Amino acid sequence: MLRRAGPFLRHFLLERNCSVGYSSYCSEAKMSRPVQARRLEGVDKNIWVEFVKLATTYSTVNLGQGFPDFPPPEFLKEAFSRAVSGEKHMLHQYTRAFGHPPLVKILAQLFGKLLGRDLDPMTNVMVTVGAYQALFCCFQAFIDEGDEVIIIEPFFDCYEPMVKMAGGTPVYIPLRPKAPKEGKLMSSADWQLDPAELASKFSEQTKAIVLNSPNNPLGKVFSRGELELIADLCVKHDALCISDEVYEWLVYDGKEHIRIASLPGMWDRTVIIGSAGKTFSVTGWKVGWTVGSNRLLQHLRTVHQNSVYHCATAAQDAVAEGFQRELEHYGKPDSYFVQLPRELQQKRDQLVQSLVAVGMKPIIPEGTYFLVADISEFKSEVPDVPNSDEPYDSRFAKWMVKNKGLAAIPLSAFYCEAHKGNYNSFIRFCFAKEDATLKAADDILQKWKLEKTAP
Amino acid sequence: MYSRIFFFLLFLIKFSQFLHFSGIKGMLFVSRSLCCRGIGTYQLQTNLLSRSIKLSASDTMAFRHKNTRRIEGLDSNVWVEFTKVAADPSIVNLGQGLPDICPPSYVKEELAKAAAVDRLNQYTRGFGHPSLVKALSQVYERVCGRKIDPLTDILVTVGGYGSLFSTIQALIEEGDEVIIIEPFYDCYEPMVKMAGAKPVFIPLRYKNGGNSASSADWVLDPAELASKFNLKTKAIILNTPHNPIGKVFTREELQIIADLCIKHDTLCISDEVYEWLVYKGNKHTKIATLPGMWERTITIGSAGKTYSVTGWKLGWSIGPQNLIKHLQVVHQNTLYTCPTPLQEALAQALWVDYKRMDDPDCYFYSLPRELESKRDRMAQLLQEVGLTPVIPEGGYFMIVDVSTLNVDLSDVDENQPYDYKFVRWMISSKKLSAIPLSAFCGPETKRQFEKYIRFCFIKKDSTLDAAEVILKNWKKQRA
Numbered sequence: 036m037l038r039r040a041g042p043f044l045r046h047f048l049l050e051r052n053c054s055v056g057y058s059s060y061c062s063e064a065k066m067s068r069p070v071q072a073r074r075l076e077g078v079d080k081n082i083w084v085e086f087v088k089l090a091t092t093y094s095t096v097n098l099g100q101g102f103p104d105f106p107p108p109e110f111l112k113e114a115f116s117r118a119v120s121g122e123k124h125m126l127h128q129y130t131r132a133f134g135h136p137p138l139v140k141i142l143a144q145l146f147g148k149l150l151g152r153d154l155d156p157m158t159n160v161m162v163t164v165g166a167y168q169a170l171f172c173c174f175q176a177f178i179d180e181g182d183e184v185i186i187i188e189p190f191f192d193c194y195e196p197m198v199k200m201a202g203g204t205p206v207y208i209p210l211r212p213k214a215p216k217e218g219k220l221m222s223s224a225d226w227q228l229d230p231a232e233l234a235s236k237f238s239e240q241t242k243a244i245v246l247n248s249p250n251n252p253l254g255k256v257f258s259r260g261e262l263e264l265i266a267d268l269c270v271k272h273d274a275l276c277i278s279d280e281v282y283e284w285l286v287y288d289g290k291e292h293i294r295i296a297s298l299p300g301m302w303d304r305t306v307i308i309g310s311a312g313k314t315f316s317v318t319g320w321k322v323g324w325t326v327g328s329n330r331l332l333q334h335l336r337t338v339h340q341n342s343v344y345h346c347a348t349a350a351q352d353a354v355a356e357g358f359q360r361e362l363e364h365y366g367k368p369d370s371y372f373v374q375l376p377r378e379l380q381q382k383r384d385q386l387v388q389s390l391v392a393v394g395m396k397p398i399i400p401e402g403t404y405f406l407v408a409d410i411s412e413f414k415s416e417v418p419d420v421p422n423s424d425e426p427y428d429s430r431f432a433k434w435m436v437k438n439k440g441l442a443a444i445p446l447s448a449f450y451c452e453a454h455k456g457n458y459n460s461f462i463r464f465c466f467a468k469e470d471a472t473l474k475a476a477d478d479i480l481q482k483w484k485l486e487k488t489a490p
Numbered sequence: 491m492y493s494r495i496f497f498f499l500l501f502l503i504k505f506s507q508f509l510h511f512s513g514i515k516g517m518l519f520v521s522r523s524l525c526c527r528g529i530g531t532y533q534l535q536t537n538l539l540s541r542s543i544k545l546s547a548s549d550t551m552a553f554r555h556k557n558t559r560r561i562e563g564l565d566s567n568v569w570v571e572f573t574k575v576a577a578d579p580s581i582v583n584l585g586q587g588l589p590d591i592c593p594p595s596y597v598k599e600e601l602a603k604a605a606a607v608d609r610l611n612q613y614t615r616g617f618g619h620p621s622l623v624k625a626l627s628q629v630y631e632r633v634c635g636r637k638i639d640p641l642t643d644i645l646v647t648v649g650g651y652g653s654l655f656s657t658i659q660a661l662i663e664e665g666d667e668v669i670i671i672e673p674f675y676d677c678y679e680p681m682v683k684m685a686g687a688k689p690v691f692i693p694l695r696y697k698n699g700g701n702s703a704s705s706a707d708w709v710l711d712p713a714e715l716a717s718k719f720n721l722k723t724k725a726i727i728l729n730t731p732h733n734p735i736g737k738v739f740t741r742e743e744l745q746i747i748a749d750l751c752i753k754h755d756t757l758c759i760s761d762e763v764y765e766w767l768v769y770k771g772n773k774h775t776k777i778a779t780l781p782g783m784w785e786r787t788i789t790i791g792s793a794g795k796t797y798s799v800t801g802w803k804l805g806w807s808i809g810p811q812n813l814i815k816h817l818q819v820v821h822q823n824t825l826y827t828c829p830t831p832l833q834e835a836l837a838q839a840l841w842v843d844y845k846r847m848d849d850p851d852c853y854f855y856s857l858p859r860e861l862e863s864k865r866d867r868m869a870q871l872l873q874e875v876g877l878t879p880v881i882p883e884g885g886y887f888m889i890v891d892v893s894t895l896n897v898d899l900s901d902v903d904e905n906q907p908y909d910y911k912f913v914r915w916m917i918s919s920k921k922l923s924a925i926p927l928s929a930f931c932g933p934e935t936k937r938q939f940e941k942y943i944r945f946c947f948i949k950k951d952s953t954l955d956a957a958e959v960i961l962k963n964w965k966k967q968r969a
Binding site for chain 1: 554555556557558559560561564565567569570573586588589590592593598599601602605606608609610611612613614615616648649651652655659660661662663677680681684685757798799800801802803804812813816819820822823824825826827828829830831832
């Protein structure tokens, strides 16, 4: 209000006849009030813009941003090739706005099977531009000013600005590390929610909780008991659950990914989010989806039709073929959903070994392709700066990429501003990389260790 | 004791009625089944009742998760109905703006090439793939005659639609007014509303003169336009070449708009997705190139319309850094990146055409030549049925007043505008689809435009041939 009163008064006081004078006055008025909308307040910073630039400039081995450096599976590449060069030239034109029919049909079939439900492809599934846009639709559809959204720390960083942009208030609850058993390495399973603390975060204003399992960055795969705890609170407080399950296929050591929407009372209040990028190692295709009850998805459709409307057609067609193939091979050893986690588990173990050998303490992830490691042993490399605005791990990660060529992401990136200092000696590595890349990372680390211990 | 049971059963009936009234499905069934049970199942009944109350209570409570205020009333959409209808292959679809012609082969080849490169199947730069923003900056530097920084002055988005959304979310908020010229591409209104702002409409008006109806005959009244600007006016949305009428705003018309933008310190959101599709005798002028306009204009473009690949859903916003940076903030909080292989392919296609921008074979010029003959054919077919189409100066749509056909639809649902009824009738009885024009109007002007329908003519010859058959038969039936 005051912002607009200012130029209004000046308008009266400084009126000119000459249009040139008027326009220069007007450009002054323009400068005195911000041109951008208030919804952008506090959401302009973004860790990736900085760290991706650093990695591009300095890194020789990039274990930072989460994307595979190995190729997508052949069957999927072939499907895309058929979609773009084949006879179906209409695949270069608009498809159905809420999802290409072959894709929503196969998603309804697959998730129907996984959830033990009959799903209608037209109303229980919506395709989005990556899981990122699915999250955006959820917050825009359900979060109004004054609504609270519970976010579990550490969290995929976009949840916070998206809640804020929707006018909501994020309420944080941390996963707290318990000491591992004697002689064992810490596991992501050792990071847990305190039930009483979680219950205390739910209030009359709580509209939703965001669940990310398997969790980025820790790799935690929430157990049935942990999910039941969350589910009970959602039912009790009538809260929604936005369930980010993009890493659903990447679980290790025989663990099971449990879908919270399958727990009693949860189907009607959960939106499940998935990603072709993570499922099929094609992050650059930006195909994602939401699955849920029509009563919830109808509002996602409204946001979608007023923001992007359609998603690109050809990639959807290819992903549909990919899922068709996977449904046919479901549970068999040559299923990509079986092979990929098997390969990634080996890579995980390889990275764990490298890190242990040099004195970084890895937290063994139960899922995802991320691994968080404690770098306390290396702190002497990067002196602490008291009263610094920047969290220690961020300074460490920047120093490491510039001086060692190894890119990783500081764990503080996944915490709210107030809590960034809480776990500031951890960094996150992505191990969805070719063996050669992981070997190169190992070489850097080994060399670094030698330099440290050399007199 | 029997009276106790009786009262208990009565309570159940009343309670189930209450719950039913509250909108719980299935409770009546449950309560009826309870009433039929005997005394011995009393315990079972209470258990069943309490569990059903708990579930039904959560059923009632789940209704609290309605839509947010920002999307209130924005759920309906003309396309949902009319694209569904047109999916029927027996219908000749001249409705949705969907080319059924092939994109140029080099464009498809570039996409196939890009997808074969492993790295191009993973994330690229959020605000736009480097080779694409570079190519866009080159093309538009040439067109605009000014330096355009690929990293700060350009944002790549999901189609022209995504560009509009990023622009409006970045720069428009509650308390703002946004001027929208009618008829308008239908998404402008809901997007402005979703941003909490108020749309202010001004219609293009038909000025009489001459025999042939051209899109040039539809003009803004300068005094009327000036009256729409006030202190709250944050932006005006301009669409040139115009969808649906096909008007190509002249430099003089743009100057009037520009003068008002400067005078009132207003932004200009210039939707120029059809920028290359201008026909002989017309020139597309970019309002951002007028004096004083670069710093207040976001210009929107589309790969879908440039290369006949609407299914790629790639668009871009170009403007000064101090505006584009806010669009980038929206983008990084909505979808972050656009698909990589599509962006790489588009970059390569743009280089091909950039290099031949002095050559008539450049696709930017060959496509409008191809479309001009389709436009003329479409116009002729409509004229033969006795209609007077509005000949577009640009774009690939043509509007026509169908009231002269005097099709009596008074027995059909009263509340719908005439053009909606007409199009539905035409689809079912003539197997030809179009789009009703009142979908592109604000509430005040719907009556004015309800006699017009819009045809899309970016169609292959066989589609136009099929349309010709229908229209010729129609003419015979009228004779």
